[in-house]
Each structure stands twice: as C-alpha cells, then as structure tokens.
Amino acid sequence: MKRKAIILDYMREKRWPYLLGFALLSISCLMQLLIPDILGRFTDLLEQSRLTLEDAGTYALWLLAVAVGVALFRSMGRIYLYRLSRMLEMRIRNNLFSHWEKLSAQYFNNQRIGDLMSHAISDVSVIREVTMNGIFNIMEALVLITFTVVTMVSAVNGWLTLLTMLPLPLLSILAYRFNKRIQQQSSDMQIAVSNMTSRVQEFIAGIRVVKAFVQEKAERKHFTRDNQYAVEMNRRFVRSNSLFGALSTGIVGLSFLISVVLGGVLVLNGTITLGEFVAFNTYLSLIMGPIENLGKVVNQVQRGIASEKRLLSILETEPEVVDDIAAKPDIGQLEGRIDIRNLTFHYPEAKEPSLKNINLTVPRGTSLAIVGRVGSGKSTLVHLLVRLYNPPQGTVFIDGHDIHEIPLRTLRGQIGIVPQDQFLFSTTIRDNISFDPNPYTENEVEDAAKLAQVYENIAEFPNRFDTALGERGISLSGGQRQRVSIARALIKKPSILIFDDSLSAVDTITEDLILEGLNSVMNDRTTIIIGHRISSVKSADQIVVLEEGAIAERGTHEELLQLQGLYADLYHKQMLDEEAERFPEPSDGSEIRAAERDIAAAGEQLAGTKPAVPLSRPQVLRGGANG
C-alpha cells in the first residue's frame, strides 16, 4: 500500500480523538481569556476607589477558580494528545520493523546499521515531537490567538490591536527564510549521528579484530573525528535555531512595546480606561507564548517533514522477494528433489554474473557437495535455493515446481540452512536451537543438540540449555557456535539441509561424528554441503567444483580424483599436509621442506595467491581451495 503522509493520515484516522483533545484545549484557552477581564475590572474598581474587601475576595476566588479550570483542561488535553502521539510512535516503529522483515537480503547489504537505527529512533522521535508538542502548540496558538485578538478588538480597541499585531507577519517571513537551512541542518545532524552510531556498532562487533591488529588508537581517532563532526553539525543546528528564537522573541517584544506606548497614550487621552489598558497588556502577554511557540512549531514541522520523508522512503521500498502471483498455496510437504536449469544469476548492479549456466540435478534423499575457491559462487547458489535473492524464473525447481511457485513460508520452512555466518541471538541456547515458528519439546531440542555434537558442551554449562548467550553468542567458542547453528537447522527435520561451509570450525573427529549422525536422520532428505575440506565432502553422492561461477568439474570423489583437475589438486595438497603432520620431525628436515614446497605450489595453483610462509595444517586445509 502506498502511503502519502504518515502524520496527516494518522490525524485523519484519529480525527475524533484529536477533536476531543482540541475541545479540551479550547475550553482551557477560553477560560484563560477570563483572566485579563477580571484584572481589568479589578483595576477599574481600584482606580475609582470603589473596591470593597468583599469584591477583592470575590475577584481572588474567580482568579483561583479560573486558574484551576485552565490547569485542569489544559493538562487533560495535553495528556490526551500526548497519548495519541505515543500510539503513533509505537505504530510507526512496529510498521518499520515488520517492513524491514519483508525486505530482501540485498536491501540490508546496501544499508548501514547506524542509518537503520537512526531511522528507528531519531526519525520516529521527531515525528512524535511534531504530533505531541507541535500539534498541541498549533492548536493552542490557533484558539488562543484567534479568541484573544477578537476580544482585544471588541473589548478594548481595534486600532491598538491592529498596530500591536503589525510586526507579527515578520514572524512568517522569518520562518520562511529559516525553513530550508534548518531542514538541511537537521538532516546533516542526523547523518552525522548515524555515522557515529555505525562506527560504534562496527567497533563493538569487531572489537577482537581491533585489538588483535592494535588499532585502538586509529579507531579512537576516527571516532573522535566523527564525534566532533556530529557536535559541529549540532552546533550549526542550535545556532540557527537560537537565532530564529531570538529574532522571533524580538518581534514579539516590539509588538509589546507598541502596546505599552500607544496604550499609555490612549489611557491618557481617555479613549480607554486603565483597567482596559491592563486587560489589553494581559491579553497580549497571553498570546506571546503561543506566538513564540508558533515559531518553534515551524521548526518542529520542518524537521518532522524531513523525518517523514526518510521514513516514507523506507516504508515505500517494495520488498523484492515476496510470494509470486504464480505461488501455489496448495504446495505442502516438499520431498527435496532439486533441479537447476541454465541458471545464470547477476546480483543487482553487479557487472559480471556470479553464477553462469548452472545445470544440476540432486535427486531426493541424495547429497551434493560444492567446493570451489573464494567467491566462486557457492553461497550464492544456496541462497537462491531459499530465495534470499530471486533466481530468474524457470531456472530453479524443487520437486518439479519452479521455486517461484512455492510459497516462501513453505519453501523456507522445509529447508534447513546452516549459514556461513553462524549468527546466534542474545538469548538462551534453547531459544536459539528452537528458532522456528513451530514449538519444540525439551527432548527435540536435546536430540538436535546431540546430533550436532554440542549436547555435551551444553550439559557442562551450569544453566545447560538456559544458558544466555552474549551478543552474537560470544560466550561460545567458534566450533560450539557452529554446532548450535547446526542444531537449529536440524531440529526442523527439513526436507533439504544445507551446510554453507559450516563444519570449518569443528575438528575432523567431530566433523565425522556430525556427518555420521546425519546419515541416520537424512535418509529421505536431501543434503547440500559446501566445504573446503575433502573430508567433509568426499562421501557425497555427487560433488561439483565451481570456478568463477560455472561448474568446472562434477562427479563422485573417485571420479574427480581420476579427472586430475582442481579437485584432485585440492585432495593431494590436503594429503600432503596430513603427511607432513604425521612426520613432524624428519631426520634432516628435507622431507618436510619438500612437502612444504609442494603444498605452497599447490596452494598457489589452486588459490592463485603466493603464500608468504610455508603453510601450516589448518591454513592448508581451510585455505587451499579458498585461497
């Protein structure tokens, strides 16, 4: 649905509650008009020496009653209007969150977290301010100024009113002149704050890298620069705001000066009474606040428009990956046969395709392993299977259905993916494992953890499955995190299970245990394993080697070895490395040096890079094909 205006649409929808708030405020404004009148009458009686003690008491009681009434209705109106704007704030945040949920992975690739946080916090708060204080001030100003001016004309003097009001149009001209500048500065200020937020967020997420590379000083320098810039932007904004505030106060003061001078002359020549003069100046002081506030409201509204524009640009971003019109809701259980036909895929704005003419069939219940260098397109291929990105129509099929025909919920609900980035939420291990719309029993959570070979680790934690994880599961080791994310995919008992380089952080013995365990549950299910270790891919029913987005080799482990290509090179390199490890201290070192030369040569050939130092085992195993 296209949204035209967040604030106006909301006010239109809540017009009756807003009218009620307006009515409460109007009553308080009208009651305020009684105060100058009471003071005027009191002054006239005093001047004519006709004031009795009883009159004084009555006037005092009236003033008290009016003050209580004004306070009561004004605060009721304020509370009421504030509640409406808090509800709008909550609604925008919810809409923003659910809209973000619909947007594609590509959208988030192009955004910085700081910008998103700034939209969620600053922009929404600015809108709340506009609808809270802004609308309150506009309503109060409209009612109070209109009624007061009418009373000033009818009850005191038309000319005096006209002349004292004369400087006020200057306020509108001033607001117009400041309009663009303040809006631009508000946006610069928000960008500066979001730059700073992004830097802090990135610094905290990468704290270990920063420390390991001794980059604290450099990071501090960058942060100080961003911080100074944010303060400077804020200063510019405050300077313009203050200048505007000062000039508008000056204009209001000028009108007060005219009132005192001209009003004094009118009293002296007997055109108005002293009581009317006092009442007139009290009327004027009543509208001074609202007139000043009008100036502020102009600023608030300007900032609100800028924030509304930014929020609308997010809320109007069309989600790229949605259920197609062709989606068939009756597609239920998937069996897991995968067919990929002539798949060529470009990321938006990428010059080169990341996948080129892929043709592949994975029968139900079989396993496919994908190996290849860094950036050869392995993750892209599996991301297309879960439609994190949209493959072209007619290229990817599951059980014979084009995946565009399979409702997203069905598709993703039946594919268990263990992503390369084993992101865990800052909640308990149990919640991380059972992260699925379906509820799971304690036994199911434990079974998944057992299959993923992480049960024993969890059982050793004092709170077992209730152990809370820090941000990104910081209290777990890399291997433990990887296994918890494996358990999270296994618990769904998916028709298709995908490991995107997800066994890299576990040792080979644990890897064997995980793969063995999987055999028992994956009988009828299809498995795709992306890996760099031969040990994790060699028993797959078919193995494909990707090279620059295209399938360079395919076959079983034995077939690929016979082919003597990239796969065989990777295998020999890893074998050599294992040999080197088995004979750590040869008599004169010549064997290990020879092995190291072979490994380095294989590494260069496969990864296209020249290792600066002889490779150690883990480097070879994980860095061979992926450089």
Ligand SMILES: Nc1ncnc2c1ncn2[C@@H]1O[C@H](COP(=O)(O)OP(=O)(O)OP(=O)(O)O)[C@@H](O)[C@H]1O
């Ligand atoms: N969101 C994206 N937008 C544009 N290009 C992308 C995007 N994601 C990946 N690429 C590019 O697509 C190509 C394939 O990337 P992909 O992540 O699929 O490689 P990979 O084989 O999984 O690498 P690795 O072994 O490092 O995981 C690379 O050239 C990469 O730079």
